[in-house]
Amino acid sequence: MVKKRRAQNWEVLLLTSAGDLKCTPGFQQKLFHIDQPTEFIEDQFILNLNFSDCKGNDKLHYEVSSPYFRVNNDGGLVALRNITAVGKTLFVHARTPYAEDMAELVIVGGKDIQGSLQLMSLKMIPSNSIQDEAKQDIFKFARTSPIPRQKRSIVVSPILIPENQRQPFPRDVGKVVDSDRPEGSKFRLTGKGVDQEPKGIFRINENTGSVSVTRTLDRETIATYQLFVETTDGNGRTLEGPVPLEVIVIDQNDNRPIFREGPYIGHVMEGSPTGTTVMRMTAFDADDPATDNALLRYNIRQQTPDKPSPNMFYIDPEKGDIVTVVSPALLDRETLENPKYELIIEAQDMAGIDVGLTGTATATIMIDDKNDHSPKFTKKEFQATVEEGAVGIIVNLTVEDKDDPTTGAWRAAYTIINGNQGQSFEIHTNPQTNEGMLSVVKPLDYEISAFHTLLIKVENEDPLVPDVSYGPSSTATVHITVLDVNEGPVFYPDPMQVTKKENISVGSVLLTVNATDPDSLQHQTIRYSVYKDPAGWLNINPINGTVDTTAVLDRESPFVHNSVYTALFLAIDSGNPPATGTGTLLITLEDVNDNAPFIYPTVAEVCDDAKNLSVVILGATDKDLHPNTDPFKFEIHKQTVPDKVWKISKINNTHALVSLLQNLNKANYHLPIMVTDSGKPPMTNITDLRVQVCSCKNSKVDCNAAGGPHFSLTSVLLISLFSLACL
Numbered sequence: 001m002v003k004k005r006r007a008q009n010w011e012v013l014l015l016t017s018a019g020d021l022k023c024t025p026g027f028q029q030k031l032f033h034i035d036q037p038t039e040f041i042e043d044q045f046i047l048n049l050n051f052s053d054c055k056g057n058d059k060l061h062y063e064v065s066s067p068y069f070r071v072n073n074d075g076g077l078v079a080l081r082n083i084t085a086v087g088k089t090l091f092v093h094a095r096t097p098y099a100e101d102m103a104e105l106v107i108v109g110g111k112d113i114q115g116s117l118q119l120m121s122l123k124m125i126p127s128n129s130i131q132d133e134a135k136q137d138i139f140k141f142a143r144t145s146p147i148p149r150q151k152r153s154i155v156v157s158p159i160l161i162p163e164n165q166r167q168p169f170p171r172d173v174g175k176v177v178d179s180d181r182p183e184g185s186k187f188r189l190t191g192k193g194v195d196q197e198p199k200g201i202f203r204i205n206e207n208t209g210s211v212s213v214t215r216t217l218d219r220e221t222i223a224t225y226q227l228f229v230e231t232t233d234g235n236g237r238t239l240e241g242p243v244p245l246e247v248i249v250i251d252q253n254d255n256r257p258i259f260r261e262g263p264y265i266g267h268v269m270e271g272s273p274t275g276t277t278v279m280r281m282t283a284f285d286a287d288d289p290a291t292d293n294a295l296l297r298y299n300i301r302q303q304t305p306d307k308p309s310p311n312m313f314y315i316d317p318e319k320g321d322i323v324t325v326v327s328p329a330l331l332d333r334e335t336l337e338n339p340k341y342e343l344i345i346e347a348q349d350m351a352g353i354d355v356g357l358t359g360t361a362t363a364t365i366m367i368d369d370k371n372d373h374s375p376k377f378t379k380k381e382f383q384a385t386v387e388e389g390a391v392g393i394i395v396n397l398t399v400e401d402k403d404d405p406t407t408g409a410w411r412a413a414y415t416i417i418n419g420n421q422g423q424s425f426e427i428h429t430n431p432q433t434n435e436g437m438l439s440v441v442k443p444l445d446y447e448i449s450a451f452h453t454l455l456i457k458v459e460n461e462d463p464l465v466p467d468v469s470y471g472p473s474s475t476a477t478v479h480i481t482v483l484d485v486n487e488g489p490v491f492y493p494d495p496m497q498v499t500k501k502e503n504i505s506v507g508s509v510l511l512t513v514n515a516t517d518p519d520s521l522q523h524q525t526i527r528y529s530v531y532k533d534p535a536g537w538l539n540i541n542p543i544n545g546t547v548d549t550t551a552v553l554d555r556e557s558p559f560v561h562n563s564v565y566t567a568l569f570l571a572i573d574s575g576n577p578p579a580t581g582t583g584t585l586l587i588t589l590e591d592v593n594d595n596a597p598f599i600y601p602t603v604a605e606v607c608d609d610a611k612n613l614s615v616v617i618l619g620a621t622d623k624d625l626h627p628n629t630d631p632f633k634f635e636i637h638k639q640t641v642p643d644k645v646w647k648i649s650k651i652n653n654t655h656a657l658v659s660l661l662q663n664l665n666k667a668n669y670h671l672p673i674m675v676t677d678s679g680k681p682p683m684t685n686i687t688d689l690r691v692q693v694c695s696c697k698n699s700k701v702d703c704n705a706a707g708g709p710h711f712s713l714t715s716v717l718l719i720s721l722f723s724l725a726c727l
Contacts, residue, residue: 009434026101027094031242033228034111036636037618040068040079040086049075049092053099065091086110092287108244154178154243156229161210162250163219176229176245178207181364185239191227193247197719202227202247211245219249220286251288257296257347259283259361266365269591270333271372272324278313279366281320282346297352301360302344307337313365314635315345317352322363331367332481334402335608339367341425371409371462373402375434376473385481388446397427397436399458405434408461412436417475418455425454438478446484447520454478489515489526489571491583499588501557510538513545515571515581524573531582532568535559538585547585555589556623563589563625591630593679605703613660615691620654620675628679630654637672637686646671664693666702 028050040046049071062071068083071092101298159174176187178662189204189211190196202225204211209229231242238320259281287293297317303310322343324331333339343363345567350356367496377399384395414436415426424442429435436456444452457475464470472652493511517524528545530538537551547569555563565587570581584628604616622629631653636646645664649657658671661667669691676684 002404022063023052025052025054025099027051027103030101030103032103032105033108033242033244034105036107037080039084042081043078046077046079047105049077049094049103051075051094051101051103053096055096055098055722057096060094060096063093065089093126106244154231154241156243156245158248160248160250161213161217162252163217164252164254165213165216169216170203170212170214171209172212172213173247174211174408176204176211176605178209178231178240180240181231182239183234184234185231186234186279187234188230188236188241189227190230190242191225191243193222193225194227196340198222201225217249219251219288220255222249223288224248241485249613251291251293253287253293253349253357255286255293256357257283257285257349257359259345259347259359262361263637264361264363266322266363267368267370268324268331268365269370270331270339271328271370272331273328274324274326276324278322278324279363281322281345281361281363282316283320283359283361285347285349287349292350294349296347296349297356299346299348300343304342305337308335312341313343315343320345320347322365331689333367333404334373336367337426339369339404341367342364347459367370369404369407369409371403371407371460372465372468373409373410374464374468374470374474375399375401375410375458375460376471377456377458377476380476382476382478383397383481384478385483385486386444387483389443389485391440391443393437393439394480394670395432395438395478396433397438397456397458397478399434399436401434401460403460410434411461412458413461415457415459416454417457419453422634425452427456444482445518446482447518448480450484452480452482454480454714482503484519486522486573486575486577486579487518488579488581489517489573490581491515491569491571495584497586497588499590501554501592502553502589503592503594504553505551507551508549510547510549510587511541511585513547513569513571513583513585515545515583517573519573519575522575524575526574527572529570529572530567531570532566534567535565536567538567545569545571553589554589554594555591555625560589563591565589591625591628593677593681593683595623595628596685597629597632597675597677599634599675599689600674602687603690603692604658605666605692605694605701608663608666608693609696609700610663613663615658615660615690617651618656618658618673618689619650620656622677624677629677633676635674635676637674648673658691660691666693666695668692695703 003324034047051057053060060073064070066086068080068086069077069090070078070080077092086107088107088110090107092103092105094101094103123723140153149679155177157174161173165171178187186206187204188206189202193201194203200214201217202213225247227245227247228242229245230243232241232416233239240589241607261282264279264281268276268278281298283292283296285296298315298320299317300315303312305606308330312324312326312330313322315322341364343365344360345363346358346360348356348358377397382395382397386394397414399412401410401412412429412434414429416425418425422442424440424444426440426441427436427438429517430437436458438454438456455475455477459470459474496511496513500508500510513528515526515528517526527542528540529542530540535551535557537549537553539550540547540548553565554560559565567587569583569585570580571583572578599618601616601618606615618634620630620632620634634648634650634656636648645661647659647661649659651657658673670690671691672686673689674684675684676682692703694701
């Protein structure tokens, strides 16, 4: 059975059978609305088209009215290249051997373009000849005129609604007319504001087409609503449409201008020319910028302070630029009552007429300082006194500067330009007072010079403006008087050094110290005394300064470090009060062989059944220095000990090995070891080595000799000889 169905302005051929009544061949949705993007991107998915011929879609073929698009096998519409303008409408044709249909894509915001592809005609093909006609072009294109609009029976016009309407609601705002509406059909309204958020703002009388609004609108929240109107049958199926319906909210002047970028702070340099731009102030008005509701004008309502002129500044009424309007002479920061001005700026909408709404903000304008005043000393000459030998600040030099104390145009920098040949003086700026702090950094000597004269220059950190220079008042003279003080005597040389052998006899003279009094004009006498003598070895003649020994000098003493003994002496003048000077004596002590060597360790253990008869490795040390130390000679003291029980063997210059010639019984033994150094003459020391012969059984070592026999080494030797005779 063959059925025909009207779909807007074209016919679709449907081939069905009695068993397929539930399936309607063709596009399941025939009209689409898509927003015009900035650009269609190549291969980017746009939307999905759902076509079915109710027979499995065998040999399904799509064609698009624009050569820049294609439909994939899955129904996805994509662009073939990046393209911006494609017109207002696209048509997609789908066909199989059993059915074909047309879908329309309305591009919302699209524009007609010259040379657009135009759909001219669609051939309607009888069912028995579809296969033959498949090769014919369904689309015939011409480039002579824009795409013709499809004839519709729904007539809509844009609806204009003022914002801020008052009750009662709902109220009718427009009407949709359908001259060809079938009997029993109904109007349906969709879109944002109806069935999409914000929902329920608009509704339509489904019978009369009257459109109403249900609440107050705010243009600043939503300025336009894009709705869609369609007619449906009794089952809710679309008969015609949807047709776009635009609702435009008309602006009212319900928003005051707002300055929202504050705080507003501007700066202008003192002495700036008339007309210098200081800053710009602009306000924001949320009303429609295309109307006078948001057309702003600016003016200055108040200036504080109002001197030296109540009109120091002017604001451009349209741009909001604030400029100076007084002469440069009136913009002198040093003569102004206050270098900070506050302006009350008013912005008024409705182009500034009286009915316009206003908003205000405060502009703070700072008159910035420039270095147009040089610093000047408060007097030409300054006086200072300082005791010889003292260091530190001796005088503060004061200056005046009319510039801003918070800037480099006020901060002073001081320089000593004459009189500081010995670099004994330095001058620095006090950051709080801007004074010049003159200091002595190297002690002065009254005997060399009792007076000093310095020439000081002061400048600013920032350079002066071109028409200002530093004058005579920017330099000052400082006269410094050095006061004589009783200075302590000075040893020369200091430290004093002498080298002596450590074993020199008591009373030996080491040296005679020499101290002089810097106060050459006072003719004072000097006496000497010992200040620090840690070992108590020294004495000094108080008159002539001769130093001699009161005890034997010992290089190995704990008071000697690295063979050097240090002592301190005082030189005291006869001034009133007396002054004291300190001198250091360094005595380098040469070594003599006055210390015998000694061995370590002095205790050893050995098992009574040991297979290894080595007893202990002995080391020797000597407090003296080379060559009075090693190589050492190790011996067993032969006067009391025979050689056949013990043996000592040299390992190196400082070590020897003690071993047994045979095993001994468990007991404690004392072996006298004699060690001799290499000094001339040599020094010898005899030390008892205590050897413990222990019982070593079952991994246990028992060295406890209590209760057991205590043998001398001679007895051990006799027992050993008896044992040998019995063999």
